[in-house]
Amino acid sequence: MTADTRQEIMDAARAMVQTRGYNGLSFRELAKEVGVKSASVHYHFPTKGDLGAALARRYADEAIEILDGFLEASQDVGACMRMYTDVFRSALSNDNRMCLCGIMAAEHDDLPAEVRAEVDRFTDVNIRWLVKLLSRGESKAATGTVAQRALAIFAAVEGAQLVARGRGDIAVYDQAIEAYRAAGLLP
Amino acid sequence: MTADTRQEIMDAARAMVQTRGYNGLSFRELAKEVGVKSASVHYHFPTKGDLGAALARRYADEAIEILDGFLEASQDVGACMRMYTDVFRSALSNDNRMCLCGIMAAEHDDLPAEVRAEVDRFTDVNIRWLVKLLSRGESKAATGTVAQRALAIFAAVEGAQLVARGRGDIAVYDQAIEAYRAAGLLP
DNA sequence: CAAGGGCTATCTATCGATAGATAGACGGAG
DNA sequence: CTCCGTCTATCTATCGATAGATAGCCCTTG
Numbered sequence: 498m499t500a501d502t503r504q505e506i507m508d509a510a511r512a513m514v515q516t517r518g519y520n521g522l523s524f525r526e527l528a529k530e531v532g533v534k535s536a537s538v539h540y541h542f543p544t545k546g547d548l549g550a551a552l553a554r555r556y557a558d559e560a561i562e563i564l565d566g567f568l569e570a571s572q573d574v575g576a577c578m579r580m581y582t583d584v585f586r587s588a589l590s591n592d593n594r595m596c597l598c599g600i601m602a603a604e605h606d607d608l609p610a611e612v613r614a615e616v617d618r619f620t621d622v623n624i625r626w627l628v629k630l631l632s633r634g635e636s637k638a639a640t641g642t643v644a645q646r647a648l649a650i651f652a653a654v655e656g657a658q659l660v661a662r663g664r665g666d667i668a669v670y671d672q673a674i675e676a677y678r679a680a681g682l683l684p
Numbered sequence: 685m686t687a688d689t690r691q692e693i694m695d696a697a698r699a700m701v702q703t704r705g706y707n708g709l710s711f712r713e714l715a716k717e718v719g720v721k722s723a724s725v726h727y728h729f730p731t732k733g734d735l736g737a738a739l740a741r742r743y744a745d746e747a748i749e750i751l752d753g754f755l756e757a758s759q760d761v762g763a764c765m766r767m768y769t770d771v772f773r774s775a776l777s778n779d780n781r782m783c784l785c786g787i788m789a790a791e792h793d794d795l796p797a798e799v800r801a802e803v804d805r806f807t808d809v810n811i812r813w814l815v816k817l818l819s820r821g822e823s824k825a826a827t828g829t830v831a832q833r834a835l836a837i838f839a840a841v842e843g844a845q846l847v848a849r850g851r852g853d854i855a856v857y858d859q860a861i862e863a864y865r866a867a868g869l870l871p
Numbered sequence: 872c873a874a875g876g877g878c879t880a881t882c883t884a885t886c887g888a889t890a891g892a893t894a895g896a897c898g899g900a901g
Numbered sequence: 902c903t904c905c906g907t908c909t910a911t912c913t914a915t916c917g918a919t920a921g922a923t924a925g926c927c928c929t930t931g
Contacts, residue, residue, distance in 0.1 A: 502880080516793050520707045524917060536919080537881055545917065595790065602850030603782065603790035606703055616850060648847070648856065649863030653836075656843020660835070663789030663803060669835065676836030682867040689906080711891065724907050726892065875930085882923075890915070897908070 503541045505531045511552050515594035519549055519604050519612070546609035549601075553615030556597045557622050564626040574634040574684045581630075582674050582683070585658050589667045599655045623651045634684055646682075653677055690728045692718045698739050702781035706736055706791050706799070733796035736788075740802030743784045744809050751813040761821040761871045768814075769861050769870070772845050776854045786842045810838045821871055833869075840864055 509530045513522050524545070528535040542548035567580045588594045598619040601608060608616065627647035654674070661670035677683045696717045700709050711732070715722040729735035754767045775781045785806040788795060795803070814834035841861070848857035864870045 518705070518707065518791055518794070520705065521791075521794055523915080525915075533880095534882060535917085536883085539918065540880065543918090593792070598850070599846065600790050602846050603787050604705055604708075605780070605849055605852070607705070607708055620847065620850065645859050645863045646867070649840075649844070649860045649867070652843040652847040652856075652860040653840040653864070653869075654843065655846055656839040656841070657836070659786065659789050659842055659846060660807065660839040662792055663785070663807065665792070669839075672832045673836040673839045676832045677840070677869065680833070680836070680867055680869040682840075682864065682869050710889080712889075721908060722891085723893080723909080727906065730892085732891065873931090875928105877926105877928085879926080880924090882921100884920085884922105886917105886919075888916080891913095893912075894910090895908100896910100898906095900905085901903090 502531070502533065502537070506533075506538055506541055506548075507552060507555065510548060511556070511597060512592075512594070514549075514552060515588065515597050515600060516592065518600050520607055522549075544609075546611055549609065549612040550615050553598060553601065553612055553619060557615060557619040560619060560622050561626075564622070568626075568629065572633075574630060577630050578683050581627075582654060585654050586667070586670055586674075589658060589661055589670055593662055593665060593667075595658055595662055596655060599658060602655075603659075620651065624648055627651060631684065650677075650683060653682060689718070689720060689724065693720075693725055693728055693735075694739060694742065697735060698743070698784060699779075699781070701736075701739060702775065702784050702787060703779065705787050707794055709736075731796075733798055736796065736799040737802050740785060740788065740799055740806060744802060744806040747806060747809050748813075751809070755813075755816065759820075761817060764817050765870050768817075769841060772841050773854070773857055773861075776845060776848055776857055780849055780852060780854075782845055782849050783842060786845060789842075790846075807838065811835055814838060818871065837864075837870060840869060 506527065510522060510527055513527060513530070522545070524535040524538050528538050531538075538548070542551060563584065564581070567577045570580070571577055585596060588596055598616045601612065601616045602620075605613065624644070624647045627650055628643050631643045631647055654677075657670050657673035657677075660673065661667055674683070693714065697709060697714055700714060700717070709732070711722040711725050715725050718725075725735070729738060750771065751768070754764045757767070758764055772783060775783055785803045788799065788803045789807075792800070811831070811834045814837055815830050818830045818834055841864075844857050844860035844864075847860065848854055861870070
């Protein structure tokens with residue numbers, strides 16, 4: 498079970514970061530969770546920054562795959578947007594967790610540079626995807642406007658997740674998303 | 685300088701929390717910033733939870749005063765909303781800080797109960813104020829709808845702040861807010 | 872085929888730094 | 902004199918990180 502250890506460490510670490518943040522991630526607790534010693538975690542990820550960057554990198558890569566899958570699964574803009582908001586919803590329903598990069602954005606100033614770079618990339622991935630989606634529906638809109646709206650949607654969804662988590666109530670997320678849609682922010 | 689110390693501690697602590705989060709707040713660093721010893725901080729705030737709760741309580745109280753001042757300063761809904769979003773903007777322009785309660789919401793699971801209670805109250809204060817503001821413009825809307833929209837606006841603004849901070853670019857905040865307004869989410 | 876050298880992955884044990892917290896002394900002001 | 906505020910000094914717990922040992926595996930070489 499050697500190759501698995503690295504994956505198990507990353508899985509447990511992701512869950513811990515999504516729950517307690519990057520600063521709340523402890524090598525000792527993480528090791529205990531996985532069932533190894535903290536020195537073994539250091540073997541796979543020499544520094545905490547290495548681990549954090551690896552987590553964010555995998556997170557962004559997975560996002561690309563998942564989101565592109567949505568675009569292939571449906572041609573309907575509204576349906577794709579619903580799948581998108583459901584991804585962020587599932588983090589909350591899974592033990593009141595947050596988007597890995599959302600919670601890391603809050604810790605911006607404490608993040609090692611290599612982690613911050615991957616967090617930035619996750620934002621880019623989201624916004625690019627949203628631009629692609631929005632461009633499907635309305636070919637008339639200017640590119641700049643679409644990019645701005647994509648950014649706003651991403652920010653609004655992250656905010657809904659943040660506030661809902663703070664309240665410990667997933668209904669808060671649902672209500673915010675519904676209001677975004679009613680206002681016309683979401684297609 | 686005795687009564688001042690408590691205030692100086694709270695001022696410095698607030699700035700540190702807004703920058704590095706509740707977990708990033710250290711009694712030693714805080715004491716050094718103020719120019720006292722960490723034991724003196726413990727004298728005024730026996731535990732870290734006491735300090736955090738006092739910070740959030742004062743923050744929510746100040747929010748009530750500031751926001752009510754906006755309602756008195758102008759009868760125009762749009763103008764009041766702009767003042768509202770400008771408050772959150774000023775946190776970013778002031779050393780890329782976040783809303784105290786926004787960053788604490790991200791740390792939800794690590795917060796002592798007394799801190800969490802005050803963070804919740806801040807959210808309530810904001811939503812109640814937004815409901816009051818929204819109710820000015822459109823008396824036709826149902827109460828439930830207004831409350832939902834107020835929640836959505838608060839979440840969206842917090843999210844814009846979060847994402848802008850993650851990017852370290854206040855222009856991101858401005859663009860998101862502008863897009864909210866263009867979409868009709870903000871009055 | 873067998874022996875040996877390196878490689879992988881883990882362990883035990885420990886490092887210095889820092890966290891929050893506390894006890895008790897000291898000094899100035901009412 | 903007493904009390905309030907701050908100090909010195911220290912405690913325990915935990916942090917990320919490192920050193921050094923070890924068990925098992927694979928590959929080469931004779």
